Amino acid sequence: MNYEAGMFGRQERLEYTGDEAPKSRRWLWITLAVVAVIAIAAFFMMGKQDGAAGKQAAAKNASKANSQIPTVTVAIPGRQSIQEVISGTGSLAAKREMPVGVAGEGGLVTRVFVEPGVWVNKGQVLATVDRSVQVQTAESLGASVRVAEADARLAQANLERAQKLVSGGFISKADIDQKTATRDQANARVRVARAQLAETQARNGRLDIRAPEAGLVLTRQVEPGQIVSAGSGVLFRMAMGGQMELRAQLAEADLQRTRVGSTAQVTPTGSTQVFSGSVWQVSPVIDPNTRQGIARIQLSYNPALRPGGFASAQIITGSNSAVILPQSAIQSDAQGNYVYTLDGKDQAIRTPVTTGEVTDAGVSITQGLSGSERVVMTAGAFLNPGQKVIPQLLKKQ
Known part of the structure; x- marks a missing residue:
């Protein structure tokens, strides 16, 4: 009995042990699988975080690199038609000044009929002598x-x-x-x-002192009661036809480019009014001391044009096509004038240029540029040849 019970009891224990072993192994494999899944998930999560961190670091590095590249304003200037202008200054005067004096024996002046600034006709009596x-x-x-x-x-x-x-x-x-x-x-x-x-x-x-030609009386040097004769000198000065002129002083090189018939704009000192005229005579000689000559600019009569006054002139000698740049775009050193242009890689290129006329529109470039280049308009003084920049295109107004 005990033997059987012991036998049966052992058998029962053997049967119980045989059922629990597979279950333990299954749980072990399930646990390992779960751990592996968690490890893989953790790995991928860490990889994503590392990738995001790497991208952020790369973006930061790129931003830092871009922040070190200067931004410059560039423009494609093209070519413009500009006038060739010569500047000069000088004194206003009558184009044909006529001195009027005593033509006869003279005597005692009885009457004077005109004042400076009065228009007179040819042969009109200016004054009479007793x-x-x-x-x-x-x-x-x-x-x-x-x-x-x-x-x-x-x-x-x-x-x-x-x-x-x-x-x-x-x-x-x-x-x-x-x-x-x-x-x-x-x-x-x-x-x-x-x-x-x-x-x-x-x-x-x-004995009647008469106007030799029609014109404008400029000065009067006689009064009633005055004794005059042929030796009394000039009694009146007249501008024939009232025509005036500016005797502009020009440098020797500018005088060579000035031609008779060239149009001019004359501005008297102290006035904003501009008068149109034309060059009617170019001096055939040069002053050896000043190296200057005179261009005589004919002007129509206007009360604002007073002989003896000072005025400036802009003489237009022609026109041509050229690149126009602002002064800020042009640099200068011991090698001469130059500008910075950009190549296809946005790198600065030093480009030597030859400057011409300076006008209100800017500085004309006679040599060195065709007008199709991207020219650095500002910050050129801080660039070096080959330096990479970030161009900001300037739109034309």
């Missing part, structure tokens, strides 16, 4: 003319009567010749008397 004595002389000569004319008429009548008596033999041929000579002498005395009267009248007429 002619009381000359008038009496003219009257005397006029009487002499009348006496001579009377003598001439009498001689002509005597000759005609004598000619009627020739046929009757009452007067000889010699008497006729004598009367004819007497008639001719009387006519000659008439012509002499008339010539003397005309001379006196002409002299009296010259």
Whole structure:
């Protein structure tokens, strides 16, 4: 009994042990599988975090690298048509100044009819000189003319009567010749008397000081009561036709480029008004001391143009096509003027240039650029050749 119980009990224990072993192994494998899944998941999660961290680090590095690359303003300037302008300064004056003085004997000035700034016509009386004595002389000569004319008429009548008596033999041929000579002498005395009267009248007429041409009275140097003569000098100064001019002083090189007929803009000192004119004469000589010459610019009359005043001129000698850049784009060193352009990799390239005229629009570039380049407009002084930049294109207005 005990043996069987012991046998059966052992059998039961053996049977129980055989059932639990597979279950333990299954749980072990399940546990290992779960651990493996968790490990794999953790691995991938760490990998993603490392990748994100790497991307963030790379982005930070790229941002830091970009922050070290300078940003510059660039533009494609193209080509523009510009006028070639020569600047000069000088004094205003009458184009044709006419000094007016005493043409006759002179005398006491009785009246003055004009003031500076007045327009006068050709032959208009500007002033008169006392002619009381000359008038009496003219009257005397006029009487002499009348006496001579009377003598001439009498001689002509005597000759005609004598000619009627020739046929009757009452007067000889010699008497006729004598009367004819007497008639001719009387006519000659008439012509002499008339010539003397005309001379006196002409002299009296010259006592009137007249305008030689139509124009503008600039100055007056005579007053009533003044004694004037041929040696008194200039009594009036006139501008013929009222035309003015600017006698612009130009450098020798600029004078070579100036041509007769070139248009000009003249601005008197102290005025904002601009007057249009044209060059009518270019000086054929150069002052050896100043190395300058004179270009004479003709101007129409205007009260604002006062002879003796100072003015500046812009003479337009022609036009051409050129690249125009602001002053900030042009750099200079011992090797000359240059600008920075960008290549296809946005790297700075030093480009030597030759500058031309400087205008309100900018500086013209005569050599070195075609106009299609990307030119650095600002910050060029801080760049080096080959340096990479971030271009910011400047849009044209």
